[in-house]
Amino acid sequence: MLIGFNNNIDYKDNVYHVQTENSGSDKPVITTFIYLKGSIVASKKHDYADILHEEDFEKTVRQLMENQHKNMIKALLGGRLNI
DSSP: OOOEEEEEEEETTEEEEEEEEEOOTTSOEEEEEEEETTEEEEEEEEEOGGGTTSTTHHHHHHHHHHHHHHHHHHHHHTTOSOO
């Protein structure tokens, strides 16, 4: 099971850290945080309990994680986050 992704993103003279985590099948939630200087400035959660019993759900979870991580980076760089 994939645990997560991390990227540092330069935007408007700051370095933001984007971190996406998978809490695992016991707590099926994907969470993405955006940090600035150690403080969380934005976050997004996605519950995936509804797919736990699907065949090959781990592949689906990985895709959900990748999509959420990329979409949060796009939202940051696109100025769509209120930070």
